[in-house]
Amino acid sequence: MNHPILAQIVPQVAALSDRADKMKMVSKLSTLSIDKSASKIQQAFRKHQARLKLKKQAAWQIHEKLEYSSEQTEAKLKDMFEKLIKASGTLSPSVTKLLHKAGLPVEEKELLRLTNPENIRVEPTYRGPRIEGPITRKVFVDLIEAFQRGQVLHEKYVCEILHQARTILKTIPNFNHVDLSNLRHVFIVGDLHGQLADLLHIFNSNGLPSTDNAYIFNGDFVDRGRNSVEVILLLMVALILYPSSVFLNRGNHEDIMVTVRYGFHNEINHKYRTRKAPLVDLFKDIFSWLPLYSYVDAGKNKIIVMHGGISDKINLKRLNSLARNRYVSIEVPPESKSGGKRLTEEEENEYHQIQDLFWSDPDPRGRRGCRKNDDRKMACFFGADVTQQFLKKYNLSMIIRSHQVKQDGYEYNHGGKVLTVFSASNYCGGSNWGAVVRWDYNEEEPWIISFKTQGVEMEKMSFSKQVTLFEDPAYHSLMEKVMTNKTALLKEFTKADTKKDDHLPLTTWADIMSDVLQVDLPWLILRAKLVQEDADGVLYRSMFNDYILDNPKFQMSNTGIMEDLYMWKDMLLALFNLIDYNHSGFISRNEFADVIKLILYGENGSGDVNDAYVEELTSAMDFDRNGKIDFNEFLESFRIVNVKKPQQINEKSKGRNKSGSINGVIVEHKIRV
């Protein structure tokens, strides 16, 4: 028991160590030391865990705020359209007409003709699933198995399904009436966003939809995930099979203006190249026929289920009687019935109600009343008092909605009166749970089932490795934002750098970051990953050292223009896809110039546009000098390159579910009441 270290600390012990009666003292001392040592280790570990939690929360915040920030483009587009419709002739009539087209319902006869399944031939080489005869449960199961194997359904059968679903949807009133005294229970599924693995897991654990197994799907079936087509097809088939127990609510992503930017369009382009335009039109039409909300009669409780939320304007009577298919895109106001250019006051009100229904959120700061939704820049934040009044007015117990990703897959707000359910787990490379709600007839409260579908590798990883994996795409997105705003940032930094020594105080740097990037993040916590600093402050130029904004197709050396184009990338994409209605991938120089003018008009708010600048941009884009601009390729070839590691091209994680493999799914499952 002659402990060497102990002997150094307590020399007397060394002298006594061979005396048996002193052994007790030795062991007591060593126990003390063990106690202290254990404490030191425990403290160090607890600090480590706390730091990890902080990193994780910070990454989560980046993720959330950047997502909102990108959704703000919807608001910008919407504002732009409103301005356009009110203003007179700043653009050429052809462009104006095309933009208007976005808001108009598709001509039915023509649409059905172009997508008539009977006119579509299936090549003998096609090896995928077939639908011969009426759609039955067997077809449903066959499709699930085929999709699980990664097969793509032939467009003939896609049209078959969509035609039938459309017929049914047209007969449904504006809301679904879900009567649990018949149905006994209902599962309420939140955002799926093309994540087929999650949908299949939900079916696996809770049973396929059937006459006695009812489901409400609360919107956002498409976009971001890799299998939006397969997800929406399965939901349509479920609707066809069991129209009295399968209920679909429209979400803000069931909207042509949104799907153009968030992946659904691209997926259709990729999987159904030959017939993409009419298919897009068919989906556009079907979206407009989706019901607005569901009313669940659970006996003791009456619950309303809608995708976004409510506001103080929501009038159910009005919502129940309006012509819902007039709202082709929630971002573009419908044509006024009065024939004039502007909407009447009543029509404006109706339009706002629709927006609120699909885009609102409960107030994140717990404030009362209804105010403009600052995160999304459209629709509302609604407070607990608004919820209370609404529920009271319509004799309801609760609102169930989706629209926002939650760490646990669900969240209660407003004293338990609002329940958010989100069913896409590990959304966009994140690490959240997905959840599904189950309400049984005459029960006071619902069951909530949380789950995660993720690749096997994730499970074996330590918490700190998981955090790193989650952090990387978040920081990459953040760096993209920084790089696109480089000019503006440097301008403000140099202005604030009064001593001209390339340093800024921490808080000054942080304030500028918030102001210029228009996003409120904990900059001081994040700074180590973004920028260098020393005793004199932040070396602001170092933030731009590691990355460059690159586009191999762009021959111009003017980085200012490149930054502008990158900054407007999303808007450009949306507008171009509208103009290029037959999806050829090209628009003419004039059309391009018109669109740039439109964006500048939106930014400046006036009709004055720098013609020379527009000309410069247009010339830069017309690579072959043939008057046509291949914009899709151009826009998609923008990337942020880490100059330290030129081989490693960091992929933007938009729409990519890192763990999206359908085979080898490991599932964790917990049930709460």
Added chain:
Amino acid sequence: MATIDEETNIAGEAGPAVPRVTLRDPVRESEERANQARLKRLTEAFTIFDQEANNTIPSTELGTVVRSLGLVPTEGELQDVLSEMSDDSNPESIHLDRFLSVMNVLLKDRRYQGEPESKILRAFQVLDPDNNGFISEEELRNYLCKEGEPFNDEEFQDFMTIALDDESGGVCTYKEFIQNLVVEDND
């Protein structure tokens, strides 16, 4: 360097403005800036854990927040900090203002600073009397779940996930482990 303030003259009459010269004090300025940065840093850490965005955190989260800032109070010391910060009328949560005023002092006085790597290594060596360079899971469980400020099951599980990171077959080679554990502080 001087800045110029304009003021009314000393008699208090609204006469012609008498320029007043204030000298800049670079030392005080840099202290001010450090103070501001510290406050902002504290607010950020607090806000990140403030789920309802109402300027409060649950008392149960205080440990995480404090440790995420790089301080390592013992559980006992943490209780002291908690009682300084919490409000009798609402003991379950801590308000940002109380948090800031207490934490500002703690940071300034450099209280509850963590141990350097060498001390942690020494601590492990105490637990490894035969100087093997590693400790088994069993022994770690004995020490860390019974001595000091014991881990609960969940904490121990998390600990072991990192401790057994290298395939050493059920033992923790603590030298490597320490490197994984000690996180750089940048405050």
